[in-house]
Amino acid sequence: MASVLRTSRTKPVWSALARARFSSTAPKNTTLKERLAELIPLELENVKRVRAEHGKKAFGPVIVDQLYGGMRGLPALIWDGSVLDADEGIRFRGKTIPECQELLPKAPGGAEPLPEGLFWLLVTGEIPTQEQVTELSKDWAARSAIPEFVEEILDRCPPTLHPMSQFSLAVTALNHNSAFAKAYQDGVSKKEYWGPTFEDSMDLIAKLPNIAGRIYRNVFAAGKLPAIDPSKDYSHNLSTLLGFGDNAAFVELMRLYITIHSDHEGGNVSAHTGKLVGSALSDPFLAFAASLNGLAGPLHGLANQEVLIWLSKMQSQIGENASDEAVKEYVWATLKGGQVVPGYGHAVLRKTDPRYTAQREFALKHLPDDPLFKLVGQIYNVVPDILLEAGKAKNPWPNVDAHSGALLSHYGLTQMQFYTVLFGVSRAFGVTAQLIWDRALGAPLERPKSYSTAAIEKMFKDKS
DSSP, X not given: OOOOOOOOOOOXXXXXXXXXXXXXXXXXXXXXXXXXXXXXXXXXXXXXXXXXHHTTSOOOOOOHHHHHTTTTTOOOOOOOSEEEETTTEEEETTBOHHHHHHHSOBOTTOOSBOHHHHHHHHHHSSBOOHXXXXXXXXXXXXXXXXXXXXXXXXXXXXXXXXXXXHHHHHHHHGGGGOHHHHHHHTTOOGGGTHHHXXXXXXXXXXXXXXXXXXXXXXXXXXXXXXXXXXXXXXXXXXXXXXXXXXXHHHHHHHHHHHHHHSOOOTTSHHHHXXXXXXXXXXXXXXXXXXXXXXXXXXXXXXXXXXHHHHHHHHHHHHOTTOOHHHHHHHHHHHHHTTOOOTTXXXXXXXXXXXXXXXXHHHHXXXXXXXXXXXXXXXHHHHHHHHHHHHXXXXXXXXXXXXXXXXXXXXTTOOOGGGHHHHHHHHHHHHHHHHHHHHHHTTOOOOOOOOOOHHHHHHHHHHHO
16 A cells, blocks of 8 residues: 555654763674773763753652543653654654664665664663674574573463463573572672673573474474574574575564564563563563563564454455455454454554554565555555544554564464564663663652551542
């Protein structure tokens, strides 16, 4: 479909100072850990300055409806990797998705950014060199093997156990070899917490393709799991483990997919859960396993599965190449049946999700004639107006989940129960980047105050 994506024009939320801080490229000839060690003392001073200047200032009111409404919009967390603005969309360390696509290093012959570069950006705020990204690929490949007992855990899982449950089990079990847990038991200084946290985070990200590949092969496919190729990038190895490494377009899709799903500021369930559990000094494996359990919910990461189910049902009922009127009738029937249109609306965004836009542009380039993609385009053209007419959504625009299933299924990855596992592999990048900085900056145990309904009533009664 050739429709123009509907977006609103707004002023950027990032100040000139913030843009300057996060616009530099990484110094050459340094590893990620070496660069991080250089940046930590600088950021400690920066945080100290911000708290000295602004620490006693009010930062937004709290109303009772926010307490009952899931803390919606409540400013309560520091999350440095990304910021989500309701009108502008997501920025990774100040950079939009199109900017990341342009600036981050690519694989030879590729057009999409390498997730290795995105992780470097999330951790440092800097664009790495091609050589630094290549070394990061090699480092992750060298760390990629999972313990035999974790392999046995996965192999003994019944195929009826949801892939996300298996994913969480395996990541939790990796805690057995946690560098942070061992260092903490050995009495490591608080100032050095970030070092073993970094090592655990690197190990975690590196091992996720082997875990995801083993789950996919056990549940949906056959054949021996191939070995990680140290000469290939992270997304290529993940694609190979899933059985799609020979398809260059699928590999490119994985590079884009992991990049745009990596982080979405700290208030979403998976990110917040990882930060919360990590604040108790649980190691990155335990913290991220908790993130995965939140991601597995149908109101979060499982939504991409829900979208494809809905699309498949629609396609089976109205057929391929159906008219706009047939699509409208099906959407209205969904709403009148008391259901929502999956993939539309967002807790924060009030425009078309830039991650949806990136996937749409990929589809227009690689699979413009795919019937399911055409249906996704038709839905985009009709659903927002219907939702506005029905009064069903403050934000009638599509989010990232509205598109990803159509892309994956086009290349033969049709097992929708597995989709959230890919989301989980991606989300590890943002969660671990923040965990590293939380330990480096000495972030405290997260402990918000809660109130009972009776206490709220008494509070306002006493004030009246």
